[in-house]
Amino acid sequence: MQLTKAIFLTHRNSLYSEITGGVQLCSQEFHSIIRQATDIILEDYYVPYTRDLFQRAMIKWGMENYSFFDINREAPALLSYIFKQDIGIVFINMASSVRFARPIKEKFGEKVKVILLSHGNNSGDFLHLITKPVNRPSLLRNWLNKIRLGRLISTEAEYRVKWLDGVVTLSETEKQIENWFGAKKASFLPRKLYKDFLAREPVPGRIGFVGRLDHPPNFQGVIIFLEELSTRDHGLHIRLIGAPPAYGIKIKERFPFVEYLGELSDQDLGKEVATWAFFLNPVWWYSTGATTKLARAISWGLPIITTTAGMRGYEWKKGSLLVADSPADMVTQLIKEAHSIERIRYWKEQTELIAENGPDQMELINRLRYNYE
Known part of the structure; x- marks a missing residue:
């Protein structure tokens, strides 16, 4: 069997953190499944969050459009690493990191497969927040939210059609959303289940x-x-x-x-x-x-x-x-x-x-x- 070198591209805190939450649990499950694939040699590649003032301002103003990472700053080192290490597959952890796909595909084309390990698209949770808000937004905020929602959906569809070879999702529902966006391939990885049964003394009611x-x-x-x-x-x-x-x-x-x-x-x-x-x-x-x-x-x-x-x-x-x-x-x-x-x-x-x-x-x-x- 021919082995393919791959990287798990992620922010370090999304994989390991002092407090293990849902993001870390899902990232670790993705990571574990890839590591156990016998045709892959996996290495981790960490990218930092953006320090770009404009991007940070857009995040603060609630107008972020997949801009948690400074792609222009981080891409040269990433592309160099992929070339020198002869990487054949890049697993991008979390949809928020998806913009790394474009420079990789522009540089290497079909030589490098780019697979998104999605924890959910930003438009999904954002649609929930603007249709079921905890607090009533202003008219201006309502208008800005609609603009942002359109930009998010446009970006998500563009990257599925142009820059990603496949998308792995955490639910069957999101697999079908990926198909609607135009993903070339999409699959659903259900959560792993395990036994850690407690000694129970239930109180009725x-x-x-x-x-x-x-x-x-x-x-x-x-x-x-x-x-x-x-x-x-x-x-x-x-x-x-x-x-x-x-x-x-x-x-x-x-x-x-x-x-x-x-x-x-x-x-x-x-x-x-x-x-x-x-x-x-x-x-x-x-x-x-x-x-x-x-x-x-x-x-x-x-x-x-x-x-x-x-x-x-x-x-x-x-x-x-x-x-x-x-x-x-x-x-x-x-x-x-x-x-x-x-x-x-x-x-x-x-x-x-x-x-x-x-x-x-x-x-x-x-x-x-x-x-x-």
Whole structure:
């Protein structure tokens, strides 16, 4: 078998960081899958964020258009490295780095394959933010947002058609969006599943959520669920974990029946979630990427209630989750299921079955390989 030298082009913090979040988890999974491909020799290549004053000003003003990196400054060293090291494939980590594709293809053409490892397009989350804003924007901001959205979509389509050989996505939904943009090849790599089951002592009626509360889909998703819950006679006990504290306190003040626990250590978090009857995943729309916290809940073997959108980015062969696609249905299902030890045990067994029947490594490698063959 002929081996091909490849680089994993990324900002270092997107791969390794003191705090491991969704970006790092997905980057590390991409990295691990490529490393285990037997036809590739992989090296890391780090690029810094831009220091260009104009680009930084555009980011600050909310008008950024894939300009987190100074391509003109960084491209000469990158192209030299690709040439001297005889690199055959460049894996670009994250859509925010996509502008590196153009100088690579202009210089090397078909000699070097350029594959984007997408965590989601910028237009996807931005469309969510402007159609479901946390705070009401001004008329000027509305106008500027529409201009930026058009520029983002134009850039995304141009790079798929002209400068990328393939795109790897974190969900089937985004694979189809890539096809719509005109990607030459697109494949979906589902999240890896693993077993780290907790010793459970569930408290009937105890429901918990854990996640970044300043992430708009999380904050708004929890609020929408709690608004519906507050209209019912439910007997449920809601536990909320996450940072920053200001957001958790704000939710607690609005919904006094919620117990906000702040941000917990891994050890304390494990002890806490082991007491939950259900893990709550209230994702009401298709934001970019995958819901990374779902993989952790599956690994713990927790009973889970989720939406269909909240399961994007996952595939398994056996088992099922409790699914509710409206706030009213989610509350109704929890009132029905979360007070019964027998039903809690049943849904725990379903989650454990899922954890044991996720995608295998060779299948993931083959889906990746499709983009550069």
